[in-house]
Amino acid sequence: MSVVEAKVPAGFVPVYTRPKSLSEKRFTYCPGCHHGIITRLVAEAIDELGIQERTVGIAPVGCAVFLYEFFRCDFAQAAHGRACAVATGIKRANPDLIVFTYQGDGDLAAIGAAETIHAANRGENITVIFVNNQIYGMTGGEMAPTTLPGMRTVTTPEGRDVRITGYPLRMSEMLAQLDGPAYITRQAVFDVRHVQMARKAIVKAFKNQIEGKGFSLVEIVAACPTNLHIPPVEASRWVTEQALKYFPLGDLKVRD
């Protein structure tokens, strides 16, 4: 029962209420952070499929490090980048559980690239939510492997120079080449239509796991308004104008 529900007058029926899988804890994300939308979508997917009792999440290191406090389901906290490896262990030890990881780009694409690629290649029956905001948010806005060319960060004050630091890593395209994964898709959450599409993709990724299809990864292109130093409303526009040029949306691999 939510705090606000008591004030609803007679005759009104709920259109949207806070997901039951979320705890009462207030999100620790910055104002307007797309992480909040994605966390909420994962909770909605868990509610929709009715799997809260047997879901185990793996919290990453990064902005979503307190994820275990936001959800009303079991959680394990993995070392930086090792969420897929921990998820593999939990899923293999108890295949009845629904195991998902929720990782940022610093976690999944940088230090955890090896664990992710091998978990995908083995076709582990887990669900991975990959939040790609092109920056290391929690530590103060350093360059990540997914940072766009020319993008200013704390460690690339003149903009990312591809001659020195290389090109942004398209993790989803890379994983889609492998035979292991069942479902690889890239979504975004900058407007309501895309939020609904991302929600469908997350539900599908969880369904794949329930049906035993194998490794499913949903990449979500997000913005970090705090480290871009722009208001949240402009950050959503930034995603459409800048990030989506390098990270086009759509399903990259769907195995039936």
Added chain:
Amino acid sequence: MAKGLVLVDKDRCKGCGLCVITCPFAVLAITSELNRYGYNVAGQRDPEKCTGCGMCAQMCPDAAIEVYRLRPVKEEV
């Protein structure tokens, strides 16, 4: 009479304004009211226009918004 009702959990709201730009009828606005964390919270500027579509709640990054819609009263035959 408004068809919809938007309830904002003021302690959760961080005043990011994503609900304000999402609302198709300009019902919501960032108010001058501060919550206990010092954020200007979102509120209904024009509650009569609300249709209860729920788009603001789908966009809210803090799951602070709940939306209700007036149930159409069935006429007795």
